[in-house]
Amino acid sequence: MARIRFRLLLALAALLVWLPADAQLRRGARTVVSGGMIARTDSLRTQTDPSDAGSDSADAGLAAEIAALDSLLTAEFRADSVLLNELRTDDIVTLDSLAAARFARSRASETAPPADTIRRTPYRKGWFMSDSMSLSKVCWISTVVPGYGQIYNKQYWKLPVLYGTLGAGLTLFIHENNRYKPLKREYEAITDRSFSRTPELNALQTRMIRSNTRRQLYLGLTIASYAYFIGDAAVNYSTNDVSQVKKATTLACIFPGAGQIYNKSYWKVPFVVGGFASMIYCIDWNNRGYQRYKKAYNLLSAYEAHPEDFPDGPTDEFHGRYSASFILNLRNNFRRNRDLCIIVTGALYILQIVDAHVDAHLKDYDISDDLSINLEPSVDYTYVPSAGGNRPVFGFNMSFKF
Structure with a gap:
């Protein structure tokens, strides 16, 4: 028993001092090992003399524990040797750097995804074509x-x-x-x-x-x-x-009524399309009236300015039946109505975008059947300086659930 313990101490001492040839580090001129280095050992040979053949079963158990410790240390030293070899040879290698490398290795092994979930398709980058474009x-x-x-x-x-x-x-x-x-x-x-x-x-x-x-x-x-x-x-x-909200809003911006179709609010589409059709017709109608009276006003103004150039009288479509000021007033009215219809069309365009956005939100809105009002008494204690202490204040708490 004493011999085995003595040999165990000798093995641990050799473990702390000697470094086998196959695990030697490629160290540069500036490499410093601070705090000592534990070398890898291939095995811990625990040989016994023939005189130890009569050792009891406790010695055999101790030898098994030494063999297990030897295999554990061997695997750990091999991993540490790989980490140390990966470090730069012109830097100072310390036990702190080795500990940091061990920690990084353990974290990487814990957080690494399974091999079958790793993305293997190439990632396209660039402004014009990428895999994550909005x-x-x-x-x-x-x-x-x-x-x-x-x-x-x-x-x-x-x-x-x-x-x-x-x-x-x-x-x-x-x-x-x-x-x-x-x-x-x-x-x-x-x-x-x-x-x-x-x-x-x-x-x-x-x-x-x-x-x-x-x-x-x-x-x-x-x-x-x-x-x-x-x-x-x-x-x-x-x-x-x-989200469905963004898609519905984007479609409403691209084309009026497309957001309502995407939200499956088909009954709103005739109102949107009909409203735009009516506004476009009103814009065209008022623009044609504006161009008509603008031409008539220009012809009548040219006649009034130089009547000698028109021996047959006014050449406008009304042949002088209306004064220039009256035709000018009609021209301005048509132009004002045209501009107003353009503004209304823009407002209708914004309104249908807002409607598509809100309707998409309401599609996923959780409306509970529990619509209630809760009223209960309440007692609070408030500090009153004149009374020299706290005094109870009575009231009610009201809560709405919707």
């Missing part, structure tokens, strides 16, 4: 670059539909616009001299109105397809977690 940025870039949202959402099959409808509408609009402009210039050239109604002028005006109607339809088709695909990019966006 919904607002995708919509803004789609506004400048049509089709970007479909590329970002990897819905490439929609690109032919987008560019097909957008290109067809834009081509038809440009074609019809090239036919409308000469008719308009010819009409204005005739009416600037005289507004007398003739069969030629009526036929020219009819062709101009039909061409303008087709031109506006093609322009509406182009704008609708353009806005639809921006909204489609917002609806199918799934990179980051985006």
Whole structure:
């Protein structure tokens, strides 16, 4: 028993002094080991003499404990050797740095995710294309670059539909616009001299109105397809977690009524679309009236300023039946009504955005059936200086639950 203990002490002393060749550190000229270093040992050989063959079972248990300690220290020293080899050789290696490395290693092993949950797909970085781009940025870039949202959402099959409808509408609009402009210039050239109604002028005006109607339809088709695909990019966006409120608000900003459709409030869509259609019609009506009386006022003013240049009398469409001040008043009224309709249209646009935002909030709003009022007596103690102490104050507590 005494011999085994003596050999155990010798083994621990050798463990603290000797360092095996396979665990030597590659130390530089400035490497300093402060506080001593515990070298790795391959094994603790506890040999016994033949005279120790009669040791009791306690010696065998002690030998087993020494062997377990030897294996534990061997694994720990190997890990420490790896950590020390990873440290820079031109720095001072201390036990503090070794302890810090041990702590970092233990934390990394605790917090490391399982191997099957590590993201293996490459992360795209950049301003124009990244894996974590916000919904607002995708919509803004789609506004400048049509089709970007479909590329970002990897819905490439929609690109032919987008560019097909957008290109067809834009081509038809440009074609019809090239036919409308000469008719308009010819009409204005005739009416600037005289507004007398003739069969030629009526036929020219009819062709101009039909061409303008087709031109506006093609322009509406182009704008609708353009806005639809921006909204489609917002609806199918799934990179980051985006609330339903933000999506509904974004769609309402892109196109009036789209937020209400996204919120499934279909009964509101006719009011929104009808309100915008009415405002656009009122704007067009008042603008046409403004242009009409503006031309009549200009012709009548030119006649009153130089009547010798008009031997046949006033050339405006009213042929001098109304005074210039009356026509000027009508012109200003139509212009004021037109501007007011534009303001109302802007207010309606903001109102439908607010409605979509609030409606999306209310979709997830928890409305409890417990609507109650609780009234109970209350007693409080207040310090009264004149009374020299605390005095009770009686009252009621009222609480509303909604």
